[in-house]
Amino acid sequence: xxxxxxxxxxxxxxxxxxxxxxxxxxxxxxxxxxxxxxxxxxxxxxxxxxxxxxxxxxxxxxxxxxxxxxxxxxxxxxxxxxxxxxxxxxxxxxxxxxxxxxxxxxxxxxxxxxxxxxxxxxxxxxxxxxxxxxxxxxx
Amino acid sequence: xxxxxxxxxxxxxxxxxxxxxxxxxxxxxxxxxxxxxxxxxxxxxxxxxxxxxxxxxxxxxxxxxxxxxxxxxxxxxxxxxxxxxxxxxxxxxxxxxxxxxxxxxxxxxxxxxxxxxxxxxxxxxxxxxxxxxxxxxxxxxxxxxxxxxxxxxxxxxxxxxxxxxxxxxxxxxxxxxxxxxxxxxxxxxxxxxxxxxxxxxxxxxxxxxxxxxxxxxxxxxxxxxxxxxxxxxxxxxxxxxxxxxxxxxxxxxxxxxxxxxxxxxxxxxxxxxxxxxxxxxxxxxxxxxxxxxxxxxxxxxxxxxxxxxxxxxxxxxxxxxxxxxxxxxxxxxxxxxxxxxxxxxxxxxxxxxxxxxxxxxxxxxxxxxxxxxxxxxxxxxxxxxxxxx
Numbered sequence: 001x002x003x004x005x006x007x008x009x010x011x012x013x014x015x016x017x018x019x020x021x022x023x024x025x026x027x028x029x030x031x032x033x034x035x036x037x038x039x040x041x042x043x044x045x046x047x048x049x050x051x052x053x054x055x056x057x058x059x060x061x062x063x064x065x066x067x068x069x070x071x072x073x074x075x076x077x078x079x080x081x082x083x084x085x086x087x088x089x090x091x092x093x094x095x096x097x098x099x100x101x102x103x104x105x106x107x108x109x110x111x112x113x114x115x116x117x118x119x120x121x122x123x124x125x126x127x128x129x130x131x132x133x134x135x136x137x138x139x
Numbered sequence: 140x141x142x143x144x145x146x147x148x149x150x151x152x153x154x155x156x157x158x159x160x161x162x163x164x165x166x167x168x169x170x171x172x173x174x175x176x177x178x179x180x181x182x183x184x185x186x187x188x189x190x191x192x193x194x195x196x197x198x199x200x201x202x203x204x205x206x207x208x209x210x211x212x213x214x215x216x217x218x219x220x221x222x223x224x225x226x227x228x229x230x231x232x233x234x235x236x237x238x239x240x241x242x243x244x245x246x247x248x249x250x251x252x253x254x255x256x257x258x259x260x261x262x263x264x265x266x267x268x269x270x271x272x273x274x275x276x277x278x279x280x281x282x283x284x285x286x287x288x289x290x291x292x293x294x295x296x297x298x299x300x301x302x303x304x305x306x307x308x309x310x311x312x313x314x315x316x317x318x319x320x321x322x323x324x325x326x327x328x329x330x331x332x333x334x335x336x337x338x339x340x341x342x343x344x345x346x347x348x349x350x351x352x353x354x355x356x357x358x359x360x361x362x363x364x365x366x367x368x369x370x371x372x373x374x375x376x377x378x379x380x381x382x383x384x385x386x387x388x389x390x391x392x393x394x395x396x397x398x399x400x401x402x403x404x405x406x407x408x409x410x411x412x413x414x415x416x417x418x419x420x421x422x423x424x425x426x427x428x429x430x431x432x433x434x435x436x437x438x439x440x441x442x443x444x445x446x447x448x449x450x451x452x453x454x455x456x457x458x459x460x461x462x463x464x465x466x467x468x469x470x471x472x473x474x475x476x477x478x479x480x481x482x483x484x485x486x487x488x489x490x491x492x493x494x495x496x497x498x499x500x501x502x503x504x505x506x507x508x509x510x511x512x513x514x515x516x517x518x519x520x521x522x523x524x525x526x527x528x
Contacts, residue, residue, distance in 0.1 A: 017276070
């Protein structure tokens with residue numbers, strides 16, 4: 001099971017900004033990229049204008065493996081926004097790079113979700129304008 | 140670091156009625172409640188020379204001074220987010236101890252029920268701050284757009300790591316409602332619940348139930364803080380500020396601190412505890428009564444752990460059965476009912492109740508209470524307060 005939408009009520013779309021747009025430009029190319037420090041190699045998410053480890057402002061967008069595990073999850077039984085059909089689940093995925101992403105699962109129902117479940121990135125065209133990185137169960 | 144220990148006291152408090160619809164503007168509610176807090180202290184409006192507000196509050200300082208005829212402010216400013224009640228006491232105490240003001244009023248009025256608060260994620264991007272944008276743009280498109288959902292994510296992980304159960308969290312709400320049932324000023328007077336009621340309440344965002352979460356209400360509150368010298372001649376016995384602290388650490392987000400090594404902890408509350416206990420020169424076992432942030436019941440066990448009332452991972456078991464946390468127990472919690480059993484005014488009522496305990500006037504009075512602790516802001520920036528006689 002995946003998140004279902006009420007098409008007549010558009011869901012909130014990512015708000016682009018000079019500090020985060022590299023992530024969403026990667027998504028447009030169907031590529032998961034994460035911010036990495038050119039100085040010390042530390043991965044950051046959410047993106048920051050400065051490396052919290054070494055304070056370098058030399059940032060780059062590096063391809064990520066797209067593999068990780070479910071770190072935590074919740075299921076909305078009532079939709080807080082008319083664009084979403086409840087119930088739907090939101091997961092917090094811990095990526096191999098050590099950072100976490102808030103996302104949704106594709107093809108996995110709430111009863112199947114478990115902490116530690118291996119997952120991999122997929123790209124979901126949620127409406128005409130928006131592509132979102134989501135995750136499916138990995139083998 | 141004695142800091143501000145014993146250099147300021149809360150001498151007046153007031154709480155308006157809790158309701159579903161106040162029928163008043165927040166400014167009117169603030170003026171009324173400030174006047175009531177000054178009356179409680181035996182002070183008059185023209186004694187006030189400082190004002191501290193919560194940054195999201197509807198009424199700016201100038202609206203208060205103009206409406207109330209406060210002629211001469213020498214200190215004013217605002218404090219952010221959920222930890223604000225204790226953090227506003229800290230800011231007021233610092234001002235009083237440094238001599239920037241002699242008599243500071245802290246106020247907050249919220250029509251949370253009749254006029255629903257705006258959820259940040261529902262704002263359009265043009266209205267959002269850069270820092271909000273960074274955070275929300277990665278959450279809202281996935282439907283994670285309520286505080287309840289944000290907290291549920293942390294609670295799920297805590298249950299996974301510690302084996303905490305809903306049946307144990309339910310005792311927090313049950314005890315808060317037991318206390319609220321004794322309090323004629325609260326929304327839940329004579330309305331106690333059982334653990335079965337809690338377990339039967341609907342799941343809102345799994346794993347959180349309706350009875351895990353505060354309900355919005357309309358209410359206003361104010362406190363008056365002054366020097367110990369001035370406090371001597373006033374109407375009420377002072378609640379002296381023994382310890383008070385605030386904390387934000389690396390990787391603190393507002394309610395979504397998902398990007399740090401372990402999300403199932405409240406390190407900010409731990410740091411607050413360390414600082415305020417050291418300042419007060421007391422230990423957790425010396426505290427007679429505590430008012431913890433109970434906007435979400437499952438965050439109470441985490442606070443008990445961080446504050447040192449029990450060990451890591453033991454909080455939920457500590458609450459089970461309710462005996463340790465109810466009146467007569469090891470550490471009676473939220474004795475007026477708190478957010479879950481009295482009403483929600485963002486933790487302001489928790490400070491008011493701690494003052495009542497020190498004065499000996501609570502409807503859930505701990506006999507001879509000498510030290511009362513308050514914690515505000517669980518799940519983000521935090522603050523805490525230890526009051527004594």
